[in-house]
Amino acid sequence: MRIIFLFSLFIFLVNAGFAQQCEQVNHLIYDNWKDVSKPVLSNDGKWVSFELNPQKGDGKLIIYDLENRSYDTISRGYDAKFLPDSKTIIFKIKPPYAELRKQKLDGVKNEKLLKDSLAVFFLGTDSIRRFSNSTLLK
Numbered sequence: 001m002r003i004i005f006l007f008s009l010f011i012f013l014v015n016a017g018f019a020q021q022c023e024q025v026n027h028l029i030y031d032n033w034k035d036v037s038k039p040v041l042s043n044d045g046k047w048v049s050f051e052l053n054p055q056k057g058d059g060k061l062i063i064y065d066l067e068n069r070s071y072d073t074i075s076r077g078y079d080a081k082f083l084p085d086s087k088t089i090i091f092k093i094k095p096p097y098a099e100l101r102k103q104k105l106d107g108v109k110n111e112k113l114l115k116d117s118l119a120v121f122f123l124g125t126d127s128i129r130r131f132s133n134s135t136l137l138k
Contacts (some may be wrong), residue, residue, distance in 0.1 A: 003024070004035075006060065006134040015105075024086075030055060032054075032055075032104075033054075033055060034052050034053060034054050034055075035051075035052075035053045035054075035055075036050055036052055036105065037050065037053070038050060038051045038078070038080070039047075039080070040080055040081065040082060042082040042086040042123075043082065043084055043085075044086040045066070045121045046065065046066055046067050046086060047063060047064065047065060047082065047086065047089070047123055048062070048063075048064045048065065048066060049061060049062065049063045049080040049082070049089060049091075050062055050064075051078050051080075052076075056097075057097050057098075058075060058076050058094070058096060058097045059076065059077075059078065059094075060073050060074065060075055060077065061073070061074040061076075061078060061080055061091055062070025063080075063089060063121065063123070065123075072121070072126065073093065074093070074119070074121070074128075075133070076093050076094040076095070076096065076097075077091045077092070077093050077094075077119065078091060078092055078093075078094060079092045079104065080090055087122065087123050088120060088121065088122055088123060089118055089120075089121045089123060090118070090119070090120050090121075091118075091121070092118060092119070092130050093116060093117040093118075093119050093130065094116055095113075095114035095115065095116065096114075099114060100113065100114050107127045114122075117130055117132045118130070119131070119132060
């Protein structure tokens with residue numbers, strides 16, 4: 001009986017020591033959480049893209065090569081679509097969050113705010129073509 005008590009006490013003390021090393025979950029860490037959304041698979045199944053967005057700030061578009069297990073990251077990229085040949089992906093690029101927020105706080109009219117860009121990424125070549133003319137997005 002005494003051995004069981006000592007063993008139980010030992011286990012309790014060991015667990016108490018490890019419990020103090022864990023980070024507590026509270027409302028301050030929610031801003032660090034990221035949201036994975038809008039997964040898209042290419043027609044040939046070799047590529048996948050998805051958005052990785054924080055609660056506040058600039059997100060990323062991740063383009064993952066399933067064959068080579070490598071990926072490319074496009075800052076502020078979103079709304080990706082693969083072309084039917086699976087060799088090209090088209091997506092939009094948002095303006096930087098901090099700059100857009102500053103413009104809105106300064107009272108800049110909607111017509112003069114920074115606009116999204118359109119980008120074309122040629123898979124396998126790491127070549128990007130970016131179009132800043134907002135009329136292409138309509």
